[in-house]
Amino acid sequence: MIEEGRPLFVQIAEGVEDSIIDGSLAEQAQAPSTNELAAFYRINPATAAKGIAMLTDKGVLLKRRGIGMFVADGARELLLAERRAAFAERYLDPLLAEARKLGLGPDDLGRLLTERATTDLTEGTPT
Amino acid sequence: MTSVIEVKSLTKRYRDTLAVDDISFSIEKDTIYGLLGRNGAGKTTVMSILTAQNFATRGEVRVFGEDPYENAHVLSRMCFVRESQKYPEDATPRHAFRIARLFFPNWDQDFAERLIAEFQLPLKKTIKKLSRGQLSAVGVIIGLAARAEITFFDEPYLGLDAVARQIFYDRLLEDYAEHPRTVILSSHLIDEVANLLERVIVIDHGRIVMDEDTEAVRDRAANIVGDTAAVEAFVAGREVIHRESLGRVSSVTVLGALSAADRAEIADAGLDVTPVSLQQLIVRSTQHSADAGLEEGALR
Numbered sequence: 001m002i003e004e005g006r007p008l009f010v011q012i013a014e015g016v017e018d019s020i021i022d023g024s025l026a027e028q029a030q031a032p033s034t035n036e037l038a039a040f041y042r043i044n045p046a047t048a049a050k051g052i053a054m055l056t057d058k059g060v061l062l063k064r065r066g067i068g069m070f071v072a073d074g075a076r077e078l079l080l081a082e083r084r085a086a087f088a089e090r091y092l093d094p095l096l097a098e099a100r101k102l103g104l105g106p107d108d109l110g111r112l113l114t115e116r117a118t119t120d121l122t123e124g125t126p127t
Numbered sequence: 128m129t130s131v132i133e134v135k136s137l138t139k140r141y142r143d144t145l146a147v148d149d150i151s152f153s154i155e156k157d158t159i160y161g162l163l164g165r166n167g168a169g170k171t172t173v174m175s176i177l178t179a180q181n182f183a184t185r186g187e188v189r190v191f192g193e194d195p196y197e198n199a200h201v202l203s204r205m206c207f208v209r210e211s212q213k214y215p216e217d218a219t220p221r222h223a224f225r226i227a228r229l230f231f232p233n234w235d236q237d238f239a240e241r242l243i244a245e246f247q248l249p250l251k252k253t254i255k256k257l258s259r260g261q262l263s264a265v266g267v268i269i270g271l272a273a274r275a276e277i278t279f280f281d282e283p284y285l286g287l288d289a290v291a292r293q294i295f296y297d298r299l300l301e302d303y304a305e306h307p308r309t310v311i312l313s314s315h316l317i318d319e320v321a322n323l324l325e326r327v328i329v330i331d332h333g334r335i336v337m338d339e340d341t342e343a344v345r346d347r348a349a350n351i352v353g354d355t356a357a358v359e360a361f362v363a364g365r366e367v368i369h370r371e372s373l374g375r376v377s378s379v380t381v382l383g384a385l386s387a388a389d390r391a392e393i394a395d396a397g398l399d400v401t402p403v404s405l406q407q408l409i410v411r412s413t414q415h416s417a418d419a420g421l422e423e424g425a426l427r
Contacts, residue, residue, distance in 0.1 A: 003402070006345070006346070007342055007345055007346065008322065008342060008345065009342065034304075035301075035304040035305075038300055039297070039300060039301055039304070041322070042296065042297065042300065042322060042323070043300075043322040043323070044159055044300070044322065044323055044324060044325045044341070045300070045304045046158070046325045047322075047325070047341075047342065093394075094394075097394050101397065
């Protein structure tokens, strides 16, 4: 669940972000507390708190004094925009690097992409 | 942040052996520390001196701003769980817990009883008849239920199986979250405890070789893997702490976080980056300092 080499608090924040993006954590809903996150991921509470602080700085979570942390209105849109902006760098660049190694050009990639996407949609076996 | 322990130029010499060599550090309040290092590095000596169970040869130790020696006011706020704790001949775990309850002002009897049940510890057997794991459980239970303001766990897991160790880590984290306090955990199982630690202090040959936030350490080193010539070209001018090769492929561990430009250069050269775990980093830094020491010695 936790990978080496990337800051833990970033991974914790991304975990919460993923729940907001896929809708399992709705806007205005109460977010998991620092201690809940620490217990779930088995990490130091200070690290979990750092992840939460990252999300409040970004405006994804809001602190309601004495009650806890809540998902802000518009948090999902904000995260989607951020993830889309990072999509090319995070997923396409490594894909292109590997494709270049294998001698696959943009046309080959386009064909493969369409093929895979349609197979996925019909949930059939690959042809 | 306020510090609860201040150590200045601490040195401990046993006859010809320099166990602790002029170290200085401080321990912040309500933080979980890892005190890591090889056997004989000086970890237990440092903890014994901090808890007034051993004398310093030189240097200054302040706990809660005071000298811990024969200082009941300071000692009752600390708990030291030793790897080889000695108990009176006929003592049972029940006796040990009763004494702990008298000694530690924050002792939580309900918590102790929950832990006893979880570790399935027999209370009426004499301690000398317990298994190694059960003996460790006695120490772990005292260390947790004492809720001392500073708790030292020196290799507390000997003989505990993976399930029991996980119980220890989980209860430690849970209870720390509810009752923040300072915990200093000495362990060989570095990867197992890495995520529990907020800060790590690594001791090697009686000296401190690392004293940093665990998060900062996580991206401090990386393995660069690939064609030997390309790897060597990339690592030239960087601080290399470890090298391995298999045929034409090399894996070189370099210190320093990689920038975006570094990563692009690595990708262009067809190299891979693999992360270095805290355990690997510590093993490599301590080997590195041992090698450096040998070279120095050879030069003299």
